[in-house]
Amino acid sequence: MTDWNIVTLVGQDRPGIVSRVTRVLYEAGCTLGEASMIRLGGSFTILLMVSGTRPNAELETALAPVAAELGLRVHLDPVQGGLHQHLVPNIQVRVTGSDRTGIVAEVTQCLADQGFNILDLESDVVGNARAPVYIMNIQGTCARTLEDLQQALAGLTIRGISVDVAPIELMIG
Incomplete structure (x- = not known):
């Protein structure tokens, strides 16, 4: 190694x-x-x-x-590590909501509770200073079904967070 x-x-x-x-x-x-x-x-x-x-x-x-x-x-x-150990994501989660403290913690806790392994997380704050909007894209791996993840994240909508869960289809080989 x-x-x-x-x-x-x-x-x-x-x-x-x-x-x-x-x-x-x-x-x-x-x-x-x-x-x-x-x-x-x-x-x-x-x-x-x-x-x-x-x-x-x-x-x-x-x-x-x-x-x-x-x-x-x-x-x-x-x-310790090396090349060719990169996991390939199978799920993408897109999050939007009014920017406020705690969005990342709330979403990632729900995902962690489902065994979701975050491989990539990017976020941005758009809009303006009076009406900031938080956007977050997460890619990762999870053995749970899309429906399981959607159900686990559904409670976030009452807190003003919109979450979309989708499969990532990669053409490898």
């Missing part, structure tokens, strides 16, 4: 972050695995699986100049 790190970088969004960071990692002899990169509220966040032969201190030293230049905070976490 290859030794991997999760490299997290966060900073103000600007062009060239991905190019500069991945160039440094390439020049440091790193292999990139799975990645997630997203803009959140004006900041850009990168999560990368990185493997290489250099010690973590050398990797941090290699990233330091580009991180300083681009105003990025860098964090490395050694992890």
Whole structure:
């Protein structure tokens, strides 16, 4: 099994972050695995699986100049894992409601109670400051039926949360 790190970088969004960071990692002899990169509220966040032969201190030293230049905070976490271990989601849950504290906790608790394993969660607040609307898309795996999930989530509608549950049909092979 290859030794991997999760490299997290966060900073103000600007062009060239991905190019500069991945160039440094390439020049440091790193292999990139799975990645997630997203803009959140004006900041850009990168999560990368990185493997290489250099010690973590050398990797941090290699990233330091580009991180300083681009105003990025860098964090490395050694992890056990590897490629080709990604689960394929079979259920998608779309949530909308007036933005308020607790929506994510309420929805994800209902899902967890059904044995739903969240693989990806994205959310956004749209509308305007006077009438914000929270939108959340969740993909995951669950052995329960769609009907079971819909019934478990039905109670959220009385709290002003609209939930749509649908299968994800992937063509693999």
